[in-house]
Amino acid sequence: MTALLIRRFLADRPWQFALAVMLCALGMASAIAIVWLQSVLEQHARRQAQGIDIVVGAKGSALQNVLAAVYYLDVPNGNITLKEVDALRANPQVAKAIPIGIGDSVGGARIVGTTDEFIPFYGGTLASGTFATAPMDAVLGAGVARRTKLKLGDSFVGAHGLGHGSESGDAHDSYPYRVVGILNPTGRVIDETVVTPVESVWLVHEGHSASANGDREATFALIQAKGPIGVATLPRLINARPGLQAAVPALESARLLTSFNWVALVVKVFAGILVIAAMASLLGALLQALARREPDLALLRAMGATRGTLAGLMLGESLVLITVASVVAGGLVALAAWSFQTFALPGVVIDAGEGFLYGFAGLGIAALLAALATIPVLRRCLSIDVAAQLSSR
Amino acid sequence: MLTVTGLSHRYSATAVAPEIRFGSFSLDSGQALLLRGGSGAGKSTLLHLLCGVLQIQPASGSVTLGEQSLQTLTRAERDGLRPYTVGWMPQRQFLMTSLTVLENVLLPASLAGRADETTRQRATDLLQSFAIADLAQLRPQTLSVGQAARASLARALVTQPKLLLADEPTAALDAVSSRLVIEQMARYVERGGAAIIASHDPAIHALWASVSGNSAPLAEIELTETRSK
Numbered sequence: 001m002t003a004l005l006i007r008r009f010l011a012d013r014p015w016q017f018a019l020a021v022m023l024c025a026l027g028m029a030s031a032i033a034i035v036w037l038q039s040v041l042e043q044h045a046r047r048q049a050q051g052i053d054i055v056v057g058a059k060g061s062a063l064q065n066v067l068a069a070v071y072y073l074d075v076p077n078g079n080i081t082l083k084e085v086d087a088l089r090a091n092p093q094v095a096k097a098i099p100i101g102i103g104d105s106v107g108g109a110r111i112v113g114t115t116d117e118f119i120p121f122y123g124g125t126l127a128s129g130t131f132a133t134a135p136m137d138a139v140l141g142a143g144v145a146r147r148t149k150l151k152l153g154d155s156f157v158g159a160h161g162l163g164h165g166s167e168s169g170d171a172h173d174s175y176p177y178r179v180v181g182i183l184n185p186t187g188r189v190i191d192e193t194v195v196t197p198v199e200s201v202w203l204v205h206e207g208h209s210a211s212a213n214g215d216r217e218a219t220f221a222l223i224q225a226k227g228p229i230g231v232a233t234l235p236r237l238i239n240a241r242p243g244l245q246a247a248v249p250a251l252e253s254a255r256l257l258t259s260f261n262w263v264a265l266v267v268k269v270f271a272g273i274l275v276i277a278a279m280a281s282l283l284g285a286l287l288q289a290l291a292r293r294e295p296d297l298a299l300l301r302a303m304g305a306t307r308g309t310l311a312g313l314m315l316g317e318s319l320v321l322i323t324v325a326s327v328v329a330g331g332l333v334a335l336a337a338w339s340f341q342t343f344a345l346p347g348v349v350i351d352a353g354e355g356f357l358y359g360f361a362g363l364g365i366a367a368l369l370a371a372l373a374t375i376p377v378l379r380r381c382l383s384i385d386v387a388a389q390l391s392s393r
Numbered sequence: 394m395l396t397v398t399g400l401s402h403r404y405s406a407t408a409v410a411p412e413i414r415f416g417s418f419s420l421d422s423g424q425a426l427l428l429r430g431g432s433g434a435g436k437s438t439l440l441h442l443l444c445g446v447l448q449i450q451p452a453s454g455s456v457t458l459g460e461q462s463l464q465t466l467t468r469a470e471r472d473g474l475r476p477y478t479v480g481w482m483p484q485r486q487f488l489m490t491s492l493t494v495l496e497n498v499l500l501p502a503s504l505a506g507r508a509d510e511t512t513r514q515r516a517t518d519l520l521q522s523f524a525i526a527d528l529a530q531l532r533p534q535t536l537s538v539g540q541a542a543r544a545s546l547a548r549a550l551v552t553q554p555k556l557l558l559a560d561e562p563t564a565a566l567d568a569v570s571s572r573l574v575i576e577q578m579a580r581y582v583e584r585g586g587a588a589i590i591a592s593h594d595p596a597i598h599a600l601w602a603s604v605s606g607n608s609a610p611l612a613e614i615e616l617t618e619t620r621s622k
Binding site: 001009044300305386387 | 469477504505
């Protein structure tokens with residue numbers, strides 16, 4: 001009987017029910033999505049720097065060098081000579097020293113001139129074609145291939161400048177690249193990168209830079225140390241050399257994130273407010289429903305329903321509402337994650353398992369708050385004056 | 394079956410709240426009692442006390458229903474009186490708009506978890522005898538006042554209670570509906586039930602006599618505003 005009554009109560013006012021569900025679901029989904037996607041972004045940022053102990057670039061801002069070399073979010077401070085990179089590679093504390101030359105882009109993706117070590121260093125594997133074997137061979141990251149629609153054998157020219165909006169830069173029409181390979185997605189910056197031998201960059205920029213005189217240059221060197229001692233000692237050694245600057249991505253990222261700690265706090269507070277707002281809307285919906293049904297509830301008491309039955313009705317209605325809202329919220333969060341992965345940050349790795357954990361935690365908190373929100377409704381429900389209700393309608 | 398002795402009631406425990414006095418009376422199976430009195434005389438209050446909705450206060454007289462002394466019952470025990478010991482037809486026609494007419498009639502049995510096939514058949518028979526069987530699957534908002542009153546009485550009778558309490562059962566009803574309602578109450582009393590009807594309808598006594606003859610006489614108590622502070 002209780003189930004029938006709950007069903008009828010809800011079915012009799014579908015729009016009010018739908019509105020209450022949507023208000024609750026939007027609040028819960030927003031809160032879960034905000035907290036979860038913040039975590040996804042932090043993990044995404046950490047993943048980009050994975051394996052890169054030190055970035056060596058031209059003297060200037062260390063943070064700028066990290067942003068330019070690791071995240072491809074800024075312009076470099078300048079160039080370094082390849083001789084310096086070779087000298088670093090010879091250091092016994094250095095496991096890998098991978099030179100990268102950047103400066104051009106295609107369709108918003110950076111063209112990175114580098115060595116054969118670069119793609120395996122980022123965990124890249126071929127989806128089709130081959131690795132580059134000659135200058136002007138290009139291997140496309142998965143995101144670049146999807147976005148630019150370039151296929152194996154296609155040719156394209158790079159534009160001077162980095163990233164989006166650089167298409168208006170000078171096009172290097174005389175030096176077309178040829179697509180020889182396409183990579184599988186990795187969830188790292190390489191997905192949005194065109195990888196080519198560093199000789200391609202020198203070839204394209206002959207006449208653009210001083211490197212044409214044979215003193216070859218790269219923009220950065222990505223250093224992987226052999227151990228923690230190397231990570232600790234190499235920066236001082238590198239910084240002592242004229243024109244070189246060592247930046248440790250882990251330190252620079254941590255410094256950057258620390259300065260934005262208040263943002264994370266604001267985001268969490270905002271998420272909390274959203275959950276409370278959702279529960280307030282649930283409380284409002286339940287109180288409104290109770291006010292409307294007081295005569296019915298009084299009648300049920302008159303017909304023999306116990307106070308426990310009435311409590312069961314209100315709790316049941318609250319449970320149905322929060323359950324449906326949770327399912328809708330779960331769908332909205334999944335939609336937000338998909339949109340984020342598809343449109344906002346292609347290539348970002350979203351861990352569905354972690355999403356479920358955040359979802360369950362969020363819904364657990366919501367269920368707890370829903371139970372709290374139901375208490376005043378229950379108190380009012382159980383104190384209904386049956387005699388007064390049935391004498392006054 | 395029902396014995397009321399020196400019963401009175403105050404709606405508030407404060408000394409200034411007026412006290413309504415009901416006096417003493419008794420009722421046996423197969424008997425019917427008409428409570429008369431103007432508005433505020435305490436007719437509905439007396440019915441609320443007898444069906445357990447209101448608590449009988451200590452030192453406010455006594456009520457014995459069958460073997461039970463009502464003033465010693467807990468709230469849960471008083472709730473347990475309805476619907477199998479006491480059937481209640483509240484003032485006006487309270488039907489739940491979320492349920493069909495048949496579901497409304499079955500409501501007391503359903504709440505008690507006793508809406509078995511026999512009870513369903515009884516509900517259908519009652520609707521038949523009240524001439525509203527064809528409305529069984531409709532929602533109450535489509536019913537006229539007279540039809541709703543008949544459904545309300547059917548609901549009070551579906552559990553075959555020992556005592557039927559009806560609060561203004563013919564209020565706002567047309568002659569046909571009034572007659573049907575009173576006729577069914579008389580049939581119930583003739584079958585051994587006991588009924589207390591609170592009404593200020595002057596025609597109810599004559600109506601009862603016309604449908605029951607002498608087989609179930611309707612006694613009468615006049616409640617006057619004997620309130621004291």
